[in-house]
Amino acid sequence: MLHEHMEKIKKSSTYSELIHRYEExxxxxxxxxxxxxxxxxxxxxxxxxANERVLKMAQAELETTDQSNTNYQHFxxxxxxxxxxxxxxxxxxxxxxxxxxxYARPLVRYIFERLVMTVFVIISVTIFVFSILHFSPADPAAxxxxxxxxxxxxxxxxHRYGLDQSYWVQLWDATKGILTLDLGYSYTGNEDVMASIxxxxxxxxxxxFWSLLMAIxxxxxxxxxxxxxxNSFWDYSFMFIALIxxxxxxxxxxxxxxxxxxxxxxxxxxxxSPGDWLSIIMPVIVLGTGLTASIARMTRSxxxxxxxxxxxxxxxxxxxxxxxxxxxxxxxxAIIPIITIIGLQFGxxxxxxxxxxxxxxxxxxxxxxxxxxxxxxIPSILGGVVYIAITISIVNLAVDILYAFLNPRIRSQxxxx
Amino acid sequence: MTAQxxxxxxxxxEYKHAxxxxxxxxxxxxxxxxxxxxxxxxTWNKVWGSLTIAYLxxxxxxxxxxxxxxxxxxxxxxxxxxxxxxxxxxxLTILVGNVFTTTxxxxxxxxxxxxxxxxxxxxxxxxxxxxSVSLLNLFKPYVSDMFLLTMAVFILLIIFDVVAVVIFGKVxxxxxxxxxxxxxxxxxxxxxxxxxxxxxxxxxxxxxxxxNRDMSTIEKWNKIWSKITKNFTAxxxxxxxxxxxxxxxxxxxxxxxxxAVENNYESMLLxxxxxxxxxxxxxxxxxxxxxxxxxxxxxxxxxVSTLIPLVIGGxxxxxxxxxxxxxxxxxxxxxxxxxxxxxxxxxxxIIAAFGANTVNLIIALSVGSIPTYARxxxxxxxxxxxxxxVEAAKALGExxxxxxxxxxxxxxxAPMIVKATLTIGGxxxxxxxxxxxxxxxxxxxxxxxxILKVGSMYLETNxxxxxxxxxxxxxxxxxxxxxxxxxxxxxDPKLD
Numbered sequence: 001m002l003h004e005h006m007e008k009i010k011k012s013s014t015y016s017e018l019i020h021r022y023e024e025x026x027x028x029x030x031x032x033x034x035x036x037x038x039x040x041x042x043x044x045x046x047x048x049x050a051n052e053r054v055l056k057m058a059q060a061e062l063e064t065t066d067q068s069n070t071n072y073q074h075f076x077x078x079x080x081x082x083x084x085x086x087x088x089x090x091x092x093x094x095x096x097x098x099x100x101x102x103y104a105r106p107l108v109r110y111i112f113e114r115l116v117m118t119v120f121v122i123i124s125v126t127i128f129v130f131s132i133l134h135f136s137p138a139d140p141a142a143x144x145x146x147x148x149x150x151x152x153x154x155x156x157x158x159h160r161y162g163l164d165q166s167y168w169v170q171l172w173d174a175t176k177g178i179l180t181l182d183l184g185y186s187y188t189g190n191e192d193v194m195a196s197i198x199x200x201x202x203x204x205x206x207x208x209f210w211s212l213l214m215a216i217x218x219x220x221x222x223x224x225x226x227x228x229x230x231n232s233f234w235d236y237s238f239m240f241i242a243l244i245x246x247x248x249x250x251x252x253x254x255x256x257x258x259x260x261x262x263x264x265x266x267x268x269x270x271x272x273s274p275g276d277w278l279s280i281i282m283p284v285i286v287l288g289t290g291l292t293a294s295i296a297r298m299t300r301s302x303x304x305x306x307x308x309x310x311x312x313x314x315x316x317x318x319x320x321x322x323x324x325x326x327x328x329x330x331x332x333x334a335i336i337p338i339i340t341i342i343g344l345q346f347g348x349x350x351x352x353x354x355x356x357x358x359x360x361x362x363x364x365x366x367x368x369x370x371x372x373x374x375x376x377x378i379p380s381i382l383g384g385v386v387y388i389a390i391t392i393s394i395v396n397l398a399v400d401i402l403y404a405f406l407n408p409r410i411r412s413q414x415x416x417x
Numbered sequence: 418m419t420a421q422x423x424x425x426x427x428x429x430x431e432y433k434h435a436x437x438x439x440x441x442x443x444x445x446x447x448x449x450x451x452x453x454x455x456x457x458x459x460t461w462n463k464v465w466g467s468l469t470i471a472y473l474x475x476x477x478x479x480x481x482x483x484x485x486x487x488x489x490x491x492x493x494x495x496x497x498x499x500x501x502x503x504x505x506x507x508x509l510t511i512l513v514g515n516v517f518t519t520t521x522x523x524x525x526x527x528x529x530x531x532x533x534x535x536x537x538x539x540x541x542x543x544x545x546x547x548x549s550v551s552l553l554n555l556f557k558p559y560v561s562d563m564f565l566l567t568m569a570v571f572i573l574l575i576i577f578d579v580v581a582v583v584i585f586g587k588v589x590x591x592x593x594x595x596x597x598x599x600x601x602x603x604x605x606x607x608x609x610x611x612x613x614x615x616x617x618x619x620x621x622x623x624x625x626x627x628x629n630r631d632m633s634t635i636e637k638w639n640k641i642w643s644k645i646t647k648n649f650t651a652x653x654x655x656x657x658x659x660x661x662x663x664x665x666x667x668x669x670x671x672x673x674x675x676x677a678v679e680n681n682y683e684s685m686l687l688x689x690x691x692x693x694x695x696x697x698x699x700x701x702x703x704x705x706x707x708x709x710x711x712x713x714x715x716x717x718x719x720x721v722s723t724l725i726p727l728v729i730g731g732x733x734x735x736x737x738x739x740x741x742x743x744x745x746x747x748x749x750x751x752x753x754x755x756x757x758x759x760x761x762x763x764x765x766x767i768i769a770a771f772g773a774n775t776v777n778l779i780i781a782l783s784v785g786s787i788p789t790y791a792r793x794x795x796x797x798x799x800x801x802x803x804x805x806x807v808e809a810a811k812a813l814g815e816x817x818x819x820x821x822x823x824x825x826x827x828x829x830x831a832p833m834i835v836k837a838t839l840t841i842g843g844x845x846x847x848x849x850x851x852x853x854x855x856x857x858x859x860x861x862x863x864x865x866x867x868i869l870k871v872g873s874m875y876l877e878t879n880x881x882x883x884x885x886x887x888x889x890x891x892x893x894x895x896x897x898x899x900x901x902x903x904x905x906x907x908x909d910p911k912l913d
Contacts, residue, residue, distance in 0.1 A: 117753070124754040129766055136770030231427075236437070243902075247894035249846045252887035255873050259880050323731045351759020355850045359873075369762070370854055373769035385766050389758045 005058035118393045125389045130174045134380045183379045190363045193379045204364035210286030219292045223299025245293030254359035272362040283360045298341040302334040343399035347392035378406035425494045435483045440519045442476040469808035471513045501525045533585040535646040540615035541578040551671035556691040567637040567670030598627040606848040612663030644907035651903020654896035665713040677706035677863045695885040714864045719845040725783035734794025760785035768856045778857045797829030841903035842894035
């Protein structure tokens with residue numbers, strides 16, 4: 001291209017003009033220094049300078065002229081103005097479009113990565129729990145049919161529940177079952193596992209929800225008072241009580257409650273029945289005690305950590321009211337670790353629900369798992385454990401996303417990476 | 418009240434301690450009072466009643482001491498000798514078992530706080546508690562063959578401990594310690610093998626100070642232990658933990674295992690009495706002996722199921738934190754899977770698969786807590802491996818594993834110790850919870866959860882069967898939590 005342009009310029013009159021001008025220059029230079037003029041040298045010099053000049057001119061010309069007609073970018077930019085092309089391009093490029101859409105915005109990207117992680121965890125938990133149960137030395141057929149069952153009866157049982165198939169086939173079925181909400185029938189009682197779980201899970205969740213609510217309502221003000229009046233009598237008393245709350249085993253607390261409130265004073269019913277609002281009080285308190293205690297401790301310590309930060313000193317120096325500094329500056333920044341601990345402890349609470357449910361004779365998911373574990377009834381235990389794990393993962397996911405929205409520090413961090 | 422006076426009150430740890438002791442004593446009086454008076458029949462229980470009166474007197478005396486202390490502090494800024502002597506009367510409260518006032522009285526007797534003195538009187542108290550609990554066996558039909566011999570040894574130990582308390586009360590261990598003290602240190606460590614670990618700690622401290630010329634080691638030791646010994650709640654926690662450990666060892670000599678496990682149908686479901694302080698259960702077994710033997714299991718399971726994840730999780734966390742990116746990602750993502758299932762639920766699943774017994778229980782509890790330890794370790798290793806001394810080791814061409822285990826891990830271990838102490842309590846609760854569900858220790862072994870399970874069946878008729886083992890669990894867990902909080906303050910790890 002460059003060559004073509006140069007040839008073109010050389011053929012035109014500008015080239016001879018240039019040579020002429022350089023010859024003039026050369027001549028005047030020699031005249032000035034009173035040197036002899038060699039025709040040959042003069043011609044050579046002039047041509048060389050002219051060629052250099054032509055090269056520059058050609059380059060300049062090339063830059064100004066439109067040379068991108070063979071470029072991809074230009075081609076597609078033109079194509080993209082065509083509506084039909086855009087629609088058609090979605091067919092091969094859908095993944096790329098999604099990728100771009102996700103990665104263009106840091107927040108969306110963060111949420112997407114957390115989602116992928118959650119799905120990975122859920123599937124891995126399924127595989128892990130199934131493998132443990134599969135390789136257990138216990139034999140469900142022998143446990144259910146009894147010692148006297150013949151080998152054929154056992155084989156019949158194994159065949160009916162697919163236990164005679166290979167590990168990989170069973171694992172695939174179990175994973176598929178978890179994801180499609182169809183886990184087949186339980187070994188004992190031959191009931192639909194999914195239907196049982198769907199019946200029992202709401203009970204556990206209701207109690208867990210009220211416990212969580214109770215914990216937040218009690219613990220955060222208590223933690224705030226303790227932090228505001230550090231090393232005071234109230235601080236010591238509250239934290240002492242919180243430590244006792246952390247140290248009480250759920251089942252013992254439940255038994256003592258039943259002993260006092262049901263057997264001695266006849267105030268509250270000892271067992272839970274779904275319609276009766278009075279009967280939910282004791283399980284909720286028992287389940288929520290540990291959570292209340294840890295949230296109260298966390299609130300206190302995270303506020304105390306924040307109180308020494310520089311922005312608090314600044315706020316005080318500006319002459320803000322102490323109450324305003326405490327609520328608007330200290331508490332707002334301290335709430336972030338508190339939310340994390342609530343998310344994490346909620347999971348622990350769902351796990352611990354099994355014990356509380358047993359004490360109060362609640363037919364929730366926890367006591368369902370415990371009842372089925374003696375067999376071991378693989379689909380029931382697998383379903384119970386994995387669905388609780390899924391719930392916890394989703395709660396933690398929600399907490400993390402909430403975090404990203406609430407915390408400007410994290411948002412700006414995400415933008416920088 | 419001037420600012421100086423206010424400061425004197427706030428600064429005084431002894432004043433704070435006195436207040437705590439008073440509040441606890443009053444709370445105990447109230448608890449005993451509730452037990453002493455039977456509302457439905459309107460009668461007073463003699464044992465509880467006399468205890469209430471004794472504790473009420475103690476609380477009043479404590480209130481007087483507190484008042485004198487406050488006056489001293491406000492007037493002179495220091496506690497006067499007379500007040501200190503007044504509190505010496507409270508030494509007698511050990512006779513009714515009020516360790517709170519006793520420890521306070523011991524503390525007041527020495528003007529300047531000393532690590533060795535504090536540990537030595539806690540050692541003496543532990544020994545006294547062991548002997549008094551063991552003496553309850555005298556009310557049984559018969560005692561074990563080893564009983565007399567063991568008790569004689571314990572009495573000797575008490576005398577030795579009293580001597581130690583007197584010595585350390587007089588000697589200032591930071592200045593006037595002589596090389597000859599090392600024999601005392603060795604003797605103390607030997608007494609520690611009876612289960613009274615205070616002896617080991619004290620002996621080591623004396624040995625360190627009498628033989629070591631390296632001041633930085635002594636300085637470090639002093640810094641940590643002076644913080645712990647000043648923290649009375651942590652010391653009380655340590656006292657109960659060591660007492661539980663020591664009584665589990667002492668029970669080999671002083672308790673009769675048959676009372677705890679053999680059925681005796683002549684004495685079923687008896688009320689608490691001197692022969693059976695906590696009554697008997699539905700098979701006529703003595704609940705008190707069962708609880709003492711149960712302490713062994715609870716401690717072993719609690720400690721082992723904390724140590725296993727501490728080692729495995731710590732190792733994985735150290736590797737993940739030291740090597741960046743790919744190894745870190747692989748390890749942490751695998752541990753995330755374990756982290757998603759709540760500990761108890763995972764334990765139930767593992768026990769469902771492999772059966773309920775003690776070994777499986779320990780494994781099940783351990784697996785669930787590996788991720789939390791790994792996370793703690795990883796965070797600390799990441800912080801420490803950016804420090805200069807690690808870079809120096811790298812520059813010297815040290816091998817990676819040597820850097821990790823000789824430089825990085827020892828310097829990031831403090832939070833792990835704190836975490837472990839705080840989670841032993843959780844492990845004890847988890848053990849008894851699973852036993853209560855029938856998923857833990859085998860039912861015939863006396864374990865606190867198993868005892869409670871039996872007790873829960875007789876809640877209406879014999880509630881004490883369920884209450885006493887529960888109190889034992891709470892006290893042990895509470896002690897571990899207090900100790901953990903104290904350790905956190907003393908080691909001051911930079912927890913994330």
